[in-house]
Amino acid sequence: MAKFNENFLELKESYLFSEVAKRVSTYKENHPEADVIRLGIGDVTLPLGRTVIEAMHSAADEMGMSETFRGYGPEQGYDFLRQAIAVHYRSFGVELDEDEIFVSDGAKSDTGNITDLFSRDNTVLIPDPVYPVYVDTNTMNGRNIVYINGTAENDFLPMPDRNVHADIIYICSPNNPTGACYNREQLREWVDYALENDAVILFDSAYETFVSDDSLPHSIYEIEGAKSCAVEFCSLSKTAGFTGTRCGYTIVPKFITSVSSEGVTMSLNKMWNRRQCTKFNGVPYVIQRAAAAVFTDEGQKETKAMTSLYMENARIISDTLSELGIRFTGGINSPYIWFECPFGMNSWEFFDYLLEKAEVVGTPGAGFGKNGDNWFRLTAFNDRKNTEEAMKRLKALFA
Ligand code: MLT
16 A cells, blocks of 8 residues: 655644635535625735736737647746846846746745755754745655744744754745744845855745835845845735736746755756756746736736735724734735734634624634734735725724
8 A cells, every 4th residue: 555655644634724714614604694704815806907917818819829829838937927027126136047037836836846955854944933835845845844933022023043053944024924024134144144054045025015115125135145045936926916827936046056965066946947847837828928917017007006905905904903902013014914812812712703703704823833823814915895894893892
């Protein structure tokens, strides 16, 4: 009989958002009349922009004509999209070679898939709380995980501990779930720490588009030295509404190397390319054309308009929490608002309470790590009317 990967025994029975969805659907089955407002999973609600849709339509037409039909594309992504991404990075003052850019079906897949490149014998440093994919994928591979605590005391922005060695470091900024965002000096410390430890930073910048404070970095490559130690993952999911359309990109600089136990050095860029060519056949042409449209002037205007609408929801949520005297972070450079559970409840208790008493869905902080046990996440990705209604219901719980 085939033996299974016993590391799976170490995982929680279900993935966080599957568990949330299961509880919500059970509630809806028992209360078919319920008007549930979802501020749980960070799934966008605004439709794709006009420019994006036009590009998608015209690419679909191309696929219907023998002169322009395309079969397999390059595993790394089409040149037109890699060029557009390189130009986008130039707006942050970052120069990338096109062959450092790999188009993918999203940051979730790539932050998990990148683990293929690393030996099991690495110490992985992961902030707690954080996006559960980093922990789950490394657990599946049986790697040793060291946690670094994000707490209200450090504004959920843990800094490196020089007494702890790490080989692989995950950073998500703006952070999912806390909405906290590292500044340049803080990222500089992380880069220095990685260089001192010969470590690789896996930097998830999926929420960079929500950074409105000009002093905050959008990319880790804005920090000198980062191209020698950091891989960056980004996504069009939250930026341009691609959660259902799936397109992201991963930057693997050519300078980064890793070493075998025998001292053989390999380029991570070459390894990632090898991995992708073996396991991935690229993002569909139609989707890549749509993604390229996001980076045009018109596409950027549409994207900014969407971001502002979501950030207006974030303001409504933050204002409500301030009014209720609840401690929170995020909501300024991030679509996530992370707050302390009221009524002395832990986060799953508050999840059930909020669902039953207010028919509002959020995400329990415990799903992001032990430091989230008494915290709760709401997203700004619903529409304004629902966000206002959800906040009205939340306030009513305190009446
Ligand atoms: C979240 O809610 O944390 C995100 O939607 C998850 C994801 O992007 O995969």
